[in-house]
Amino acid sequence: MRIVAERLTYTYNAGSPFRTTALKGVTLTVEEGExxxxxxxxxxGKSTFVQHxxxxxxxxxxxxxxKKRRKEGEEEPVLRVGEFDLSDRKTDFRALRxxxxxxxxxxxxxxxxxxxxDDVAFGLKNFTKEKLSKEQIESAVRDALExxxxxxxxxxxxxxxxxxxxxxxxxxIAGVIVxxxxxxxxxxxxxxxxxxGKQEIMNLLHRLHKEWCKTVIIVSHDMDxxxxxxxxxxxxxxxxxxxxxxxxxxxRKSEELRALGLDVPLTAKLTDALKRRGxxxxxxxxxxxxxxxxxxxxxxxxxxx
Amino acid sequence: MKDVSFGQYYPVKSFVHNVNPALKILxxxxxxxxxxxxxxxxxxxxxxxxxxLIVAFSRVPLGKVLRSVRGVxxxxxxxxxxxxxxxxxxxxxxxxxxVYWQWKIFCVSQAGIVFSAFxxxxxxxxxxxxxMLTYTTTPVALTDxxxxxxxxxxxxxxxxxxxxxxMSIALRFIPILMDExxxxxxxxxxxxxxxxxxxxxxxVRSFVPILVPLLLSAFxxxxxxxxxxxxxxxxxxxxxxKYKKLRFSWRDGIAFFLGAALIAGVVLMGxxxxxxx
Numbered sequence: 001m002r003i004v005a006e007r008l009t010y011t012y013n014a015g016s017p018f019r020t021t022a023l024k025g026v027t028l029t030v031e032e033g034e035x036x037x038x039x040x041x042x043x044x045g046k047s048t049f050v051q052h053x054x055x056x057x058x059x060x061x062x063x064x065x066x067k068k069r070r071k072e073g074e075e076e077p078v079l080r081v082g083e084f085d086l087s088d089r090k091t092d093f094r095a096l097r098x099x100x101x102x103x104x105x106x107x108x109x110x111x112x113x114x115x116x117x118d119d120v121a122f123g124l125k126n127f128t129k130e131k132l133s134k135e136q137i138e139s140a141v142r143d144a145l146e147x148x149x150x151x152x153x154x155x156x157x158x159x160x161x162x163x164x165x166x167x168x169x170x171x172x173i174a175g176v177i178v179x180x181x182x183x184x185x186x187x188x189x190x191x192x193x194x195x196x197g198k199q200e201i202m203n204l205l206h207r208l209h210k211e212w213c214k215t216v217i218i219v220s221h222d223m224d225x226x227x228x229x230x231x232x233x234x235x236x237x238x239x240x241x242x243x244x245x246x247x248x249x250x251x252r253k254s255e256e257l258r259a260l261g262l263d264v265p266l267t268a269k270l271t272d273a274l275k276r277r278g279x280x281x282x283x284x285x286x287x288x289x290x291x292x293x294x295x296x297x298x299x300x301x302x303x304x305x
Numbered sequence: 306m307k308d309v310s311f312g313q314y315y316p317v318k319s320f321v322h323n324v325n326p327a328l329k330i331l332x333x334x335x336x337x338x339x340x341x342x343x344x345x346x347x348x349x350x351x352x353x354x355x356x357x358l359i360v361a362f363s364r365v366p367l368g369k370v371l372r373s374v375r376g377v378x379x380x381x382x383x384x385x386x387x388x389x390x391x392x393x394x395x396x397x398x399x400x401x402x403x404v405y406w407q408w409k410i411f412c413v414s415q416a417g418i419v420f421s422a423f424x425x426x427x428x429x430x431x432x433x434x435x436x437m438l439t440y441t442t443t444p445v446a447l448t449d450x451x452x453x454x455x456x457x458x459x460x461x462x463x464x465x466x467x468x469x470x471x472m473s474i475a476l477r478f479i480p481i482l483m484d485e486x487x488x489x490x491x492x493x494x495x496x497x498x499x500x501x502x503x504x505x506x507x508x509v510r511s512f513v514p515i516l517v518p519l520l521l522s523a524f525x526x527x528x529x530x531x532x533x534x535x536x537x538x539x540x541x542x543x544x545x546x547k548y549k550k551l552r553f554s555w556r557d558g559i560a561f562f563l564g565a566a567l568i569a570g571v572v573l574m575g576x577x578x579x580x581x582x
Contacts, residue, residue, distance in 0.1 A: 017315065017316055109489070112518050113514075122514065
């Protein structure tokens with residue numbers, strides 16, 4: 001599913017003294033099959049944008065506003081996710097939510113059922129219209145728990161509240177992917193985990209990207225994570241997507257990123273430090289690519305093509 | 306937070322906003338007493354006049370003020386209708402029959418019409434004035450005011466400070482928990498939960514996936530707050546000073562005078578002015 005957003009705007013508490021404009025015209029496209037990253041500092045609108053993708057927030061549809069826009073010659077905001085036109089009120093948002101899975105920040109806080117398998121099955125039961133047989137549910141739940149790296153037989157009857165933090169998070173992710181969404185959106189999937197847990201989550205996302213969900217979109221503050229994993233990155237600033245670039249182009253702009261209050265990955269920091277010492281190094285900012293560039297430099301093979 | 310302004314506080318600077326919250330609470334009590342002391346429409350008119358003054362000086366938009374009435378509209382209409390149908394009485398206030406319509410125990414009389422109108426005005430004034438208090442006072446200021454008013458109870462060893470602390474923590478947590486509810490609701494909606502469809506039982510059941518995580522997080526937060534307070538050696542009661550001390554100023558003098566004058570005026574009007582009701 002291709003995601004197209006054009007001139008997307010959103011205002012919280014519109015028409016009250018507490019109103020805040022979170023999106024001021026976001027335009028970006030996510031192609032099918034991408035591992036897409038979204039970065040930006042707190043309040044830049046990235047979470048608001050992401051919540052539009054499965055219709056939790058809707059495009060403003062008041063006629064008055066549309067008329068005003070038309071009068072001023074402004075174009076309508078557009079948001080399309082595959083076949084779904086989200087500016088249309090009649091869109092089947094249930095079907096949309098089935099194909100766009102959403103994992104919120106700290107998803108372990110949404111667990112509620114008495115057993116792990118009931119919790120994972122929650123989304124499955126909600127989204128399928130006809131009644132599923134016990135076997136169908138069981139096999140889907142088993143697949144979901146196994147792909148997130150948990151032992152189904154050992155864990156299925158445990159209470160989700162008795163698990164460790166990392167396990168809880170994986171159960172929560174399993175509860176989202178159990179319906180096999182085509183697009184998976186994750187808001188800071190690795191926040192609050194230790195380095196091993198982080199690595200495990202990223203490995204899990206790659207596994208999912210390969211086998212289950214065609215498109216993966218992650219919101220993250222961890223630039224190393226972004227540089228290592230993403231095919232393209234959108235930088236949100238002040239309610240708009242300021243840059244949409246592949247990481248190896250984006251992290252060349254370390255000055256601009258710092259000006260937006262963002263960090264750069266360690267590899268970019270090292271590249272900058274080397275540059276100040278007069279060594280120019282060209283890499284794609286992944287650890288692997290960086291090491292290859294350093295080795296190439298050392299063995300005198302010149303810069304990486 | 307989505308479209309929720311708890312406690313409906315309306316953040317502008319105005320004369321009414323600046324009045325000492327303790328005095329505002331006292332004034333509201335006085336106002337309610339005055340409304341119930343008012344025996345005729347003159348008394349209510351005086352109350353209405355004072356309320357209009359308050360609204361005008363508070364700079365809260367009229368639409369907002371009227372919206373507070375909308376919440377109790379059903380109650381108002383219901384009370385008025387019941388009284389209209391059952392009040393009866395054969396007083397004649399204007400030309401025409403004293404009783405317009407009668408059927409078994411129901412009847413619509415002139416006295417009934419007047420009395421219903423009286424009740425409507427009374428209820429609307431009551432609700433509007435109460436919501437003016439919450440429109441112009443932050444929840445925190447409100448608890449400060451309550452604490453100040455309850456101070457005399459300290460003499461009989463009533464834990465006033467602790468009570469105020471509990472109240473302000475509860476108030477402080479309402480927006481946080483609302484935020485949390487919104488977040489959990491969104492997460493479950495993303496998993497296909499539907500909170501609108503189905504009968505009553507199904508609807509209630511559909512809230513379990515929200516309530517369980519919400520309760521858990523409320524307990525977690527309470528624990529964390531308790532730990533944080535312990536870590537800073539919090540002890541309530543004596544010797545604590547306040548960041549914002551409540552003081553009395555000329556504004557409070559005016560508010561006090563207005564409240565006293567209103568009650569006196571209403572009582573006097575009830576005695577000396579002969580009018581319907």
